[in-house]
Amino acid sequence: MTDSKPIFVLNGPNLNLLGAREPHIYGSASLADIEAACAAKAAQLGRPLVFRQSNIEGELVTWLQEARDKACAVVLNAGAYTHTSVALHDAIKAIGVPVIETHLSNPSAREEFRHVSLVGQAAKGVIAGFGARSYLLALEAADALASDQKSDKV
Numbered sequence: 001m002t003d004s005k006p007i008f009v010l011n012g013p014n015l016n017l018l019g020a021r022e023p024h025i026y027g028s029a030s031l032a033d034i035e036a037a038c039a040a041k042a043a044q045l046g047r048p049l050v051f052r053q054s055n056i057e058g059e060l061v062t063w064l065q066e067a068r069d070k071a072c073a074v075v076l077n078a079g080a081y082t083h084t085s086v087a088l089h090d091a092i093k094a095i096g097v098p099v100i101e102t103h104l105s106n107p108s109a110r111e112e113f114r115h116v117s118l119v120g121q122a123a124k125g126v127i128a129g130f131g132a133r134s135y136l137l138a139l140e141a142a143d144a145l146a147s148d149q150k151s152d153k154v
Ligand code: DQA
Pocket: 013, 014, 015, 077, 078, 079, 080, 081, 082, 102, 103, 104, 105, 106, 107, 114
């Protein structure tokens, strides 16, 4: 383990319905399935994991602020708030912890209103379009970025 602080995985609105919600777009895995897969990946990486979901924008802002001191990196699937939230954009800019924007689907290949990402304009990078596997790829990126920060690499 290179850092004792956890990776926060934060999930936004409607992601509690995964598995039942438009499975042709988002797949059949439930959020609990994704949490279990993330827990296994985090254990493999030797990182503690905090995994949360909220439908409330302000709660996500509060959790991002909490990450400022308590997380080594954040994997953020902000759901639809990705495309609308100046508050999430500002919170990401404020905290100085690397944030990886993450999506099951590839918003760039979907409706035009999903092509703008206010989260992505503040995040370190984006992983999208790989279904539930996006979360595991994002955890690998989070782990690498957290290690970089510790060793002062660019
Ligand atoms: C999503 C993509 C968003 O555009 C959408 O509003 C979601 C899910 C994804 O994971 O693919 O709720 O974030």
